[in-house]
Amino acid sequence: MTLVLFVICLIGSHLRTSWLLYDANRTLRQYRTEFGHLSIEDPAKVYVIAVDPHHELTWQWRVYIPPGAQYELCAIYREIPGINHQPDDLKFPKERSSHYPVADGELLITLSIQRDGQDRWRFHRLVTDDSGERSDMSWGIRDEDMAPLISDKTFKSERGIFKGGPQQTFDLGSNILLLKHRAAPSTNTDFTEVTDGMMFWLSPVDP
Structure with a gap:
């Protein structure tokens, strides 16, 4: 017993x-x-998690890019492509985007849209690597391109990797949608119609 x-x-x-x-x-x-920490289980894959930046019109992601892999950060502000079937039919119009190379390793990507000292809209891009080195750039955005972005009644859909969600894993060579705001199409049937909005993504670079 x-x-x-x-x-x-x-x-x-x-x-x-x-x-x-x-x-x-x-x-x-x-x-x-x-708190936006990545768990790298397979160093040959790309990892992304959204971080809460605690500011309006500001978005932040922690990203891991495998050593030697080449990616660019892309952005467009108008003529946002539609989607027929999610998520298989994503379109990434890199040829008409602003695109800038990003380093490999673990990165903190911060994108924001703010008014400058002359009350003009400016887009800011800040990428910080794991050693603390920063790469930043900014450029102006036309008022007509900003109008749909700040309207409470414009957007029909929002897609991407959002704060509070789990980290996501991607195979090398994949386009990675970070954020996509898209206005409603002019008809309720043609969801592939391009509309106003904005879109940020990571695009692989062919070696």
Whole structure:
């Protein structure tokens, strides 16, 4: 009887320890997601998680790009392509986008749209690598391109990688949609029609 009780206690202790470990790992994953930390399980893949920048018209992502892989950060502000079937029919019009190379390794990408000292809209791009080195650039945005972006009634859809969501994993060579705001089409049937809005994504560069 003593041996049976000992075995029961041992099993109970093991189950309790296993549960506590599972719960601790689950809590750790939740905190890592909330604070935008990446978990790199396969260093040959691309990882992305959204971070809350706590500012309006500002978006932030932590990105891991495998060593030696080449990607560009792309942006467009008008004529946003539509989608027939999600997510298979995404379109990435790189030929008419603003695109800039980004380094490999772990990065913090911050994109924001703000008024400057002369009350003009400007887009800001800031990329910080894991050593703290920063690459930043900004340029003006026309008022007519900003009008649909700041209207509460314009956008029909919003897609991408959003704060509070889990990290996402991509194979090398994939286009990676970070954010896409798109206005409603002029008809309710032609969802492939290009419309006003904005779109940011990472695009692979052919070696």
